Amino acid sequence: MVSAVFKKSVFSAVPLTILALGLPIGLTMPAAADEVLATVNGKQIMASELKFANEELKSQLGNIPLKQQKGLLTKYLIDRALIVAAAKAEKVDASSDFAGRMAYYQDRAYRDAYFSKVMAVSDEEVKSFYDKQIKLVPPREEIRARHILVKSEDEAKALVKTLEGGKDFAELAKEKSIGPSKVRGGDLGYFAKGDMVPEFYDAADKLKKGGLSAPLKTKFGWHVIKLEDRRMSKPPALAAVSDQLRKLLKRQKAEVLIRKLRKDAKIEIAGQEKAKDAKKAEDKKAEDAKAAPEAKKAE
Numbered sequence: 001m002v003s004a005v006f007k008k009s010v011f012s013a014v015p016l017t018i019l020a021l022g023l024p025i026g027l028t029m030p031a032a033a034d035e036v037l038a039t040v041n042g043k044q045i046m047a048s049e050l051k052f053a054n055e056e057l058k059s060q061l062g063n064i065p066l067k068q069q070k071g072l073l074t075k076y077l078i079d080r081a082l083i084v085a086a087a088k089a090e091k092v093d094a095s096s097d098f099a100g101r102m103a104y105y106q107d108r109a110y111r112d113a114y115f116s117k118v119m120a121v122s123d124e125e126v127k128s129f130y131d132k133q134i135k136l137v138p139p140r141e142e143i144r145a146r147h148i149l150v151k152s153e154d155e156a157k158a159l160v161k162t163l164e165g166g167k168d169f170a171e172l173a174k175e176k177s178i179g180p181s182k183v184r185g186g187d188l189g190y191f192a193k194g195d196m197v198p199e200f201y202d203a204a205d206k207l208k209k210g211g212l213s214a215p216l217k218t219k220f221g222w223h224v225i226k227l228e229d230r231r232m233s234k235p236p237a238l239a240a241v242s243d244q245l246r247k248l249l250k251r252q253k254a255e256v257l258i259r260k261l262r263k264d265a266k267i268e269i270a271g272q273e274k275a276k277d278a279k280k281a282e283d284k285k286a287e288d289a290k291a292a293p294e295a296k297k298a299e
Contacts, residue, residue, distance in 0.1 A: 037074050040081040049077055055112065118257060121249045126242050129249060134235050140193075144229040145204045146186035148172060149179035149221050156215030156222040163212055169226045178221065186226075192233065200225070 034048045053073045054061070061069055092098060146169055150156055159176060163169060170185025177186055193201055200223065203216045207227035216223045 038078055040078055041085060043081055043085075045074070045077045045081060050074070053077055115254065119250045119253045121246050121253070123242075125249060126245050127238065129245055130238050130241070133245075137235060139232040139234070142190040142192045142231055142233050143201075143204055143227060144190045144231075145188050145207075146170065146173060146226045146228060147179070147181070147188060147200075148177040148186050148224045149182075150176060150224075151178065151221050153215055153217070153222050156224050159224045160212065160215065163224065163226075169212075187228075190229075190231065190233075 034046050036044050037047055037050075038045045050070065050073050053076055054069065057073065057076065061072070064072065148156075148159055148169075150159065155176075159172065162172060170187070173182055173186030176182075179186070181188055188196075191201070193205075195201070196204075197218050197220075199216065200218055203213050203223075204225050204227055207213060207225065209227055209229060211227050213223070213225040216225065
C-alpha cells in the first residue's frame with residue numbers, strides 16, 4: 001500500500017478512526033520567537049499562538065504559502081480576541097452549557113498535546129521509511145507520447161497524410177485535436193503500462209522514437225499517436241515526498257497507539273449489552289422452536 005507514494009498516489013484512504021478523532025497529523029508552522037504580533041484593546045497576541053491557530057485552521061489554509069498564512073492567522077487571532085472580549089462582556093460563561101463546553105475543549109487540548117508528543121516523527125525515520133519504499137518499487141519502462149484525438153476514422157487518416165507531408169505534430173494537435181491535451185500540443189507526458197487504456201498503450205509502445213501510428217480507435221474516439229521518448233522510471237527525490245511520508249508515519253503511529261489503548265481499556269457502550277442480551281434471547285427462542293418438533297417425534 002505505502003509503495004503507492006512512489007507511483008500514482010501518496011496515501012490510501014485515511015482510516016475513519018483517525019479522521020473522526022481529528023488528530024493533529026498535519027504539518028505545523030515553524031517555531032518562531034515569542035513576540036507580540038498585535039495588541040487588541042490592550043491584550044497582546046503572541047507569536048506562539050500562531051501554532052495553535054494553524055492546527056485549528058490547517059484544513060482551510062490549503063496550499064497557501066507560509067508567509068501569507070502568518071498574516072491570515074494573525075487576522076484570525078485579532079478577530080478571535082475581539083469576539084472573546086464581547087463574549088465576556090455578555091457573560092456567556094454563565095450559560096448552562098458553558099462548563100461542559102470548556103471541559104470538552106480541555107479534553108481536546110490534552111488529546112492534541114499528547115498526540116503531538118507521541119506522534120513526533122524524526123528526519124531519520126522519514127529517511128529510513130523512504131529507503132525501504134524505494135526497494136519495494138522496481139524501475140519500470142515509461143514512454144512519452146503525443147496524440148491527436150478526432151471523432152472519425154476519415155479525420156484520423158487525413159491527419160496522418162498531413163503529418164507525413166511534414167506538418168508539425170504539436171501544431172496540428174493544437175489545431176485539430178478535441179482532447180484536453182491539445183493545449184500542450186497533444187503531449188501526454190510519461191506513462192507506463194496500465195496508465196492508459198490497453199489498446200492505446202500497446203499502439204504507442206510498438207512505435208519507434210519519432211514514429212507515427214496508424215489511426216487507432218478507442219472509447220474516446222480516433223487517435224493518431226507520435227512516440228517522443230522512452231525511459232526507465234526513477235523514484236521521486238526524498239525532498240519531494242518527505243512531508244507526505246511524515247504524515248503517513250504519523251497516521252501509522254496513531255493507529256498503533258489507538259489499537260493499544262482500546263485493547264488495554266474496559267469500554268462499555270450504552271445499549272450494546274442490552275442488544276446482545278436481546279439477541280441471545282431471540283437465538284434461544286429460535287433454537288427452542290426448532291427443537292420442539294424433534295422432541296414430539298421422540299415421544
